[in-house]
Every structure is written in structure tokens, then in C-alpha cells.
Amino acid sequence: MLDILKGPVLSIQEFFQLTGRTLKNLPKRPHYPRDILNQMDILGVGSLPIVLLVGFFSGVVMALQMSRALRTYGAVSQTGPIVAITLVREMGPVLTSIVVAGRNAAGIASELGSMKVTEQIDAMRALGTDPVQKLVKPRLIATAIMLPCLTAIADFVGLLGGYLIAYGVLKLTTSEYWNGAYRAIEYNDIAQGLIKPFIYAMVISMVGCFCGLRTTGGTQGVGLATTQAVVVSSVWIFVLNAFITQIFVTL
């Protein structure tokens, strides 16, 4: 029984060691700004199309679904506020993070994993660079900056999607929808909507890096590490989301 638990417990311990080392190294030089910018490009610009699509259609679907429920109370005019609140608080952060997890946790894990199995990580260490500084830190910083931005963009196109339905299908006026949405959102919601992706960004980048760096066993190992990175980071995002929501609800 203890033997079964030993593996996962050791992994979790190693994961927090890596995270601790990365956070401790954050203020330390060298910072490799070029790598950070490069990662921001891959992560942010690269994920933009899919984030736009997912954000837009979740706004559309939400407006359609909510309008049915609201109609039974004769409150179709409340579509704006409801779409805004669900998007900013929950759907925007979680959906964007899941999409980015699928795309970038996998990307990070497979890239670092291939570097590990071809001895490039060892070579890096031999040639005077710390992989934590050179590989992990830029990815953490880039994700932590880009994911909240992507979430804000997804929120906005989601609202836009909701507006198209509200205006075209539900026959609300433009000002009815946008004023309602604008008034419904409080500072609390915006805080929640930005803190969440910030935390999930740490999960995505650290899980991706961790799975990549501990890859063993050739190309097959790389595939395994990639799958693991996506599954583990997605599960963590959902679990953490429940906790963070709970905290904000009781605030």
C-alpha cells in the first residue's frame, strides 16, 4: 500500500521543489528577455484564434440557453447581465485556460521532453545555463502575462457573441444589453476573472515543464509526458476553480 503511494507522493514533492526553485529564481539574473518574448509570441499570439472562437461561441450558446430559462420568468431583458457575469467569473477563465492547457501544456511538455531525451538539457547544464532559468522561468512568466490577457479577450468576444443573439434573436436593444452587462459586473468579478487565469497559468506552465523535464525513455516517453501534462493540468484547473470560486462566494 505504501509502495503504491510512494510514486505519486514523490512526484508531487518534486513538482513543488521545481515550482519553489522557479519562484525563488524569478528575481535572479539572468532573465533571458528574448526567450520570454518568444514564448509570449508562441503562447499568446498562437493561441489567439482558438481563444477567439471558443470565447465567441460560448457567449452565443450562453445567451441562447439563458434566454429560454429567462423567458419563463418574463425576464429576457436580463440576458446581458447574466451572460456577462457567467463569462467574466467562470466561463472565460476556465474555458480559456483549458484551451491553453491543451495547446501549451502539451507544447511545453513535448518540447522539453524531446530536449531531455536527446541530452539537450544535459548539454545546457554543461554549457553554463540552468534549465530552470533558461527554460522554465520564461515559460512561467510568459504564460502568467498572456493567459489573463487572453481571458479578457475571450470575455469580450463572448459578450459580443451574446450581443448578436440578444439583438438578432431575442430582439433586445443595443443599450439594453450592454448597459445591463456593464452594470452587472463588479470589481469583485473582474478581480476573480483575472486572478483565476493568473493561477491557472502557473499550473499550466509548471505542469508542462515538470512533465517535460522528467521525461525518460525515448520518443515514447515524450508522448506520455505530453498526455500527462494535458490531463494533469486540466484536472488541476477544474479542482482549483471550485476552491477559488468558493473563496470569492464567501467573500
Add this chain to the structure above:
Amino acid sequence: MRFERVTVDFGGQPALDDVSFDIRNGESRVVLGESGSGKTVILKTAIGLLHPSKGRVFLFNEDITGRREQEMFSIRARVGMLFQESALFDSLTIEENVSYPLVNQKSIQLDEEQTHQRVEEALTFVELGHTLEKFPSELSGGMRRRVGIARANVTEPALVLYDSPTAGLDPITANNIMALLVKERDLRNATTVIVTQRFQDGQIMAKYRFDRDSGELRAASSDGGSVSGLKFMVMREGKLVFEGTREELGLSTDPYISKFVLRH
């Protein structure tokens, strides 16, 4: 470089088992052994990429056992290493690969111009001066190996470690690579450690010297004797089973050891 009763464990049978040896400044060493005998592990342990579970490792007379990663960089800067599969960074060009240690090692302060010049020199030395802008994936295995050699030597380290420099290459290319290593060794008087499965590699290391005047390899001595300060080691399943000169190696009657010696 000195190992004192070093054991390296990955769980299961130890990869290195109670290994002790000493390589002095300016000497060279050829490490033979079949696949999986622990040759790569020796080199990685020597520069602190792997950590021994028992014993002590010394590099330039400093005890590096159990040193933290951050404290290793200054001493690693004095060592060059060629990895078994070259381990070039495939997202970087050949020029960026070779300049990597120059740019990233704190002890080296060169401006862009000087860096470029050093890289070009190092690549010209391995006869690849025309590939600066290419990516590693565009080169053949032998060319990648030579880029790896240039990268290991570009900082002019006092100690150079070569992991299987000829593995997977045809005999002609392999001999060319060995000639390069001899040239590199004799021009800079660097301490050289070569890990290999091919006894011929050791022969070349032992029999030839680079002659500066003619720019060619010459027999080290007229009677077929060996380069001084060169010793052989033979590894078997993590154990060091032989250490001595080429002549002693030739006299060994142990069947495993003499497997590595070609008798003409």
C-alpha cells in the same frame, strides 16, 4: 579529474560500482567498454550532471561531490563535453550552437565581434566554416558530431570529454573525427578523455601526434610506441576492470578485456 570509490545508482544494479581512478593534468585517457557498461555515466558524473550515491568526485582538485547546481557552473566552464548524440540545440543555428558556451558562461566576456570570430575559427577547425546559418537538422550525423566537437572546444577548456565520438559513423569519417581530436589535444595540450566502443579510436589516440610544422598527424615515435601520459580503462557492468597503458592492455589475457584489442 579523480574518482574515489564512486557508486552511481538508478535503483536496481548500480550504473557505476565502486570506481576509482585519477587523470592528471595534460594526460589523456581512453575508456573502453561495451554498451551499457557505464561509460556515459562516468562522464556525466564527472561534471556533476549525475550525482554519486557513494564516494567522492574531484575536478581540478576541487571536491564537487554534492555541490549545488548553481555552484557547479564556474567549474563546468573549464570543461568541454561532446555528448553521445551530439545534443545540439535544434532550435538554434549552428553558429548559435557553437557560440552558446561563449555567450552563456559568466567567466567569458567577449563582444559580439570576438564571439563571431571565435565561432568561425572553431568551425573552420572542424572544416565546417560554411554552415553557420544552417540548423542541426540539415546536417549529417558526422557533421553534427564535428559541430559538437567545435562547441566543446570553443571556450578552449583545460579538460575535454568526448562521449563516443565515432559511434554510428562509417570508418573513414570515424578516422577523420579521431584525427581532429588528436589535433585538438596536441595543439592545446588539453586533458582529453575519450569514451568509445572502438579500440581503433584508442589506437589513433595512442599512436599519433599532431605535427605543427607539417600540419599533419605523425607517428608518436618511430618504434611504434605510445604517446606518453595516455592510459586505457576498460569498463564492464559498472566496474572498472582494467587500467593501464596500451602495451599492458595488449598483454591482458582476460577474455572480456582482450575482446577490445585487435591483434594484427
